[in-house]
Amino acid sequence: MKGPKDELLNPADQAAPAVRGRATLPKPPTSKVLQRLLYFSEERGLPITEAVADEKPKANRRRSTTAALSVEGPPEVVSSYAQALVDAALALQPAVVEPAETDNGDSEPTAPAAITTLSPPTGFGPQWRFLGPTMMSNGQTYGESRVVVSGRISAVAVDPSNANHILCGAASGGIWESFNRGTSWSPRTDYAATLTVGALAFNPSAPATVYCGTGEGNFYAWLGAGLLRSTNGGSTWTMHATAPFVGQGFYDLLVDPANGNHLLAATTHGIYESTDGGTAWTLRRSGRCWDLAAHPSGGATAEVLAGCQSGLFRSTNGGQTWAAVALPGGPAGYDRLAVAISRTNPAVAYAFGAAGATQYLYRRASTGTWSRITGPAGLSTGQAWYDWFLAVAPDTDAEIYLGAIEAYRGNLSGSTWTWVTISNKTGDDIHPDQHAITFDPTNANIVYVGNDGGLFVSPNRGTSWTSLNNGLGITEIEYMAQDYGSSRWLVAGTQDNGSIRYTGNPAWDHIADGDGGDCGVHRTDPNVVFHSYYSMGMERSTTGGNFGSFGWIGPNVPDGYNALFYPPMEVNNDTVAQAGQSVYISRNRGTNWTEVALPAGQVASAMYIPNPNTVFVGTTTGQVYRISWSGTAWSSATALTTPRASAYVSDLHVNPANLNRIWATSTSLSGDRVFRSDNGGSTWVNCTAGLPNLPITAVEVDPGNANRVWVAADVGVYQSLNAGASWSAFANGLPNALAVDLLYHPHARVLRVGMRNRGVWEIPVDGWLAAPICGVQWNGSLAPNQTHRWFTHSWPATWHMIWTIMPTSPLPGAPQVSWKVQVERASAEFVTYWISVTNHTGSPVSFEGRYAILSFY
The missing domain is CATH 2.60.40 (Immunoglobulin-like)
Structure with a gap:
């Protein structure tokens, strides 16, 4: 006898829908992170400004330098995009009233029973829930040990009045709070206007007041929405100042120890000063500033050092005016420059910079003279614009910590420096790409370091480490794929934390190293799993993706081949495809490949395989192509009508039961971004009306109802029940992080979204079954x-x-x-x-x- 809806559910009667993926970034001629940043900005049409290089590289062209880079350009472009993000975030969430001011900070904050930054929506209907990962064991390092990881940490701060109380900030995953030294965590800004974090700072004289500079200077600078403030130690936050920071990224924040109303900010646009507790700000020095260091006593005449793109600067009036400091043998400009002043001997200071392949490390002696010293051998400056820190030990001016890709400790004895690599060594290690460092306020031996793998603590100055990533749901998801026969099985690619797998536990499995790219699962044989790194080529597992079970299958492309950083790939049973300047297709699970050319100048940015005999391809210039299997060979790429000329195609969806119904989305700004064709791509209907003015990153369709469509934007997920004629927010309880991939499970009836630095979330599209x-x-x-x-x-x-x-x-x-x-x-x-x-x-x-x-x- 038959089961329910056998016409739909029986795989023998219907071609299987494809496992969908989405494209993301250009093939790296130099730094992987640099190429990710370049692609992310170019995908959205955001202008790019570089400190040294004048030319934006094509995917197959080598860059002359890895100098400091910023997504800046005309302020009106960046600020309008940032404002659109803020408006969309606020439209999705209810308003909140800032909590009343606390006392003068003598009493330490206590853990609230259940406080978040803003209350999640409480309306009717289904609500999103966090699926994980809460952590990933077996995470990668460059050393001999594997570690528990989470995602990229950009800032960390310890309460000066309570060493058990820690705040950390994820690059685009918001602020997290712990009251037990990082044993457990709670998110605090899921519903803020932006989840990007560049800097965190407690008020030393009143620690109940904490500030957060949004817009991560290292990468997500243009997502900045302003300055957040908490008056209860970090448990709740409100937007405290927007001007002039919308569209800017923060690198550092200082609160004057002698005057809690006096603040300094280092941003992508310069050094700013506030004298009224962060409400109003004045630009004191224009140009990128990465780091600030102040005399530990503070005050109106306190010395402040600033590490800027044009060099080291010094202020002796609390940051109002600045004078250049000449460093012997220093370059004309820096890719990165960090500064630090000793707490125990403020006459001693340090500067740590990079320009090209050269590191510059300086020490100012008590005499006031700066001299260059030799830093650790092997330190890489290739990503200095992205991962870099400098700190002086709180209890001695003769010990410093440097962070680049690796982390180092240096100790001065007489005139001799001894360097130890503390991140990659014999014994326990930490993840590479170092971003933030701080110390326990009562014990100088205890060091906290944040990097691309999360947050780690050392009780002995970096000799041994403990991961603090259990419960930090900040993994940066790029792509997802699923097993249609299980509601609790996913594979996903992540930024710098490899490919990971969900099998029902919120702690996901790490199944492959590297940068996890696009991925796929064989629908009728889900033991066959595919994952990719950056660039062309992929690996295949025949044991469900167990760690160590993947083997390389290509396609192997020639040198100079032009493809995105994460080339789009698709899997529909035995048909597997990956595309760059051409499309490689296999009909036997990647064992053999056929190359199908795309017209000159075209680079694939999205694909969809509605059945094993048909491949659709979208490109960075807005073109859409169809490739068909004749029974003996693949056809050439047939151009369909362009939905929107010169607009980046971010995703495609084709109805397996009706190949005439095609959806295409775009991340290009200032124009239409969602299109539907009902005649196989001959003409297109613009379905953008009703959506926020934001890049649309992904599209998914209910296979049981072709008119029910979901799209993901840079903020939020939206639903249409009438084939795109109108849209409504579908974001009940969803954090305001970047939503980059969508995946619908037709049997479990749940929609999943992959988010940048907030992991994977799911929602039952019709609510959980209330009664049998x-x-x-x-x-x-x-x-x-x-x-x-x-x-x-x-x-x-x-x-x-x-x-x-x-x-x-x-x-x-x-x-x-x-x-x-x-x-x-x-x-x-x-x-x-x-x-x-x-x-x-x-x-x-x-x-x-x-x-x-x-x-x-």
Whole structure:
């Protein structure tokens, strides 16, 4: 007998929908992170300004330098984009009133029972929930040990009045708070106008007041929305000052120890000063400033040092005016420059910079003379614009810490420096790419370091380390793929934390190293899993993606091949494709490849495979192509009508049951970004009206209802129930992080979204099943004392069901029938139920075979 909706559910009757992926970044001629930043800005049409290089590289062209880079350009472009993000975030969430001022800070903050930055939406309908990862074990390092990781930390601060109280900031994952030295964490800004964090600072004289500079200077600078403030130690936050910081990124914040109303900010645009507790700001020096260091006593005449793109600067009036400091042998400009002043001997200071391949490390002696010193051998400056820090030990001026890709400790004895690599060594290690450092306020041995893998603490100045990443849900997801036969199985690619796998536990498995790119799962044989790194080529596992089970399968492309940093790839059963300047297609799971050319100048940015014989490709210039299998060969790429000329195609979706229905989205700004074709791409309907003026990153369609569509934007997810004629927010409880990939599970009926620095979230699109769905599947009869077996097939394997037998011919006496249920996994997605029924009476009996669906999930 048949199961429900066999026409839809039986895989023998219908071609399987593709496992969808989305494109993201250009092939790295130099630094991977630099190429990710370049792509992210170019995808959105944001202008790029570089300190040294004049030319934006093509994907296959080498860059002359890895100098400091900024997404800046005309302020009106960046600020309008940033303001659109703020407006969209605020439109999705309710307003909040800033909490009342606390006392003067003598009493330390206590953990609230259940406080978040803003209350999540409380309206009717389904709500998003966090799926993970809460952490990832077996995380990668450059050393001999594996570690527990989470995602990129950009800032960390310890409460000066309570060493148990820690705040950390994820690059685009918001502020997190711990009251037990990082054993557990709670997110505090999920519903703020932006989740980007560049700097955190407690008020030393009143630690209940804390400031956060939004817009991460290292990468997500243009997402800055202003200065956040908390008056209860970091448990709740409000926007304290927007001007002049919308569209800027923060690197550092200083609160004057002698005057809590006096603040200095180092941003992508310069050094700013506030004298009224951060409400109003004055630009004191223009030009990028990365780091600030002040005399530990503070005050109106305190010395402040600033590490700027044009060099080292010094102020002796609290930051109002600045004078250049000549460093012997220093360059004309820096890719990065950090500064530090000793707490125990403020006459001693340090500067740590990079220009090109050269590191510059200086020490100012008590005499006031700066001299260059030799830093650690092997220190890489290739990503100095991105990962860099300098700190002086709190208890001695003869010990410093440097952060680049690796972290180092230097100790001065007499005139000799001894350097130790503390991140990658014999013993326990930490993740590479160092961004932030701070110390326990009462114990100088305890050091906290934040990097691309999360937050780590050392009790002994970097000799050994403990991961503090359990519960930090800040993984930067790039792509997702799923097993259609399980509601609790996903694979995802992540920034600098490899490819990961979800199997029902919020702590996900690390299954492959590197930068995790696009990925896919064979629908009818989900043990076959594909993952990619950056650039062309991929690996395949035949054991469900277990760590160490992947092997390289190509496609192997020639030198100079032009492709995005993360080239789009798609999997539909045995058909696998990956594309750059051409499309490589395999019909045997990646064992053999056929190259199909794209027109000159085209680079693939999105793909969709609605069935194993058809491939659709979108490009960075707005073109859409179709490639078909003739039975013996793949056709050439046939151009469809362009939805929007010169607009980056971020995602495609094609209805497997109707190849004429095509969806295309774009991340290009200032124009239409969602399009639908009902005639195979001959013409397009603009479906952008009603969406915020933001890049649209992904599209997903309900296979059971072709008019129900979801799109992800740089902030929020939106739903249409009428094929794009109108849209409504579909973001109940979803953090305001960047939403970059969507995945719908048709059997479990949940939509998943991958977010930058906030992991994976899911929502039951129609709500969780509130009551069982009951029905009669068949009617049967049995002769006296007879046993017979029935079966019912094509039920989704994700559904939780109960089967019962109910007699319809009543007879007095003992129980009339009994039954046993056996389950057969008929395919990767569907199950068959075998029900054996026994008549225990001496009379014929009729009965109903009844089912109850308890959950689709």
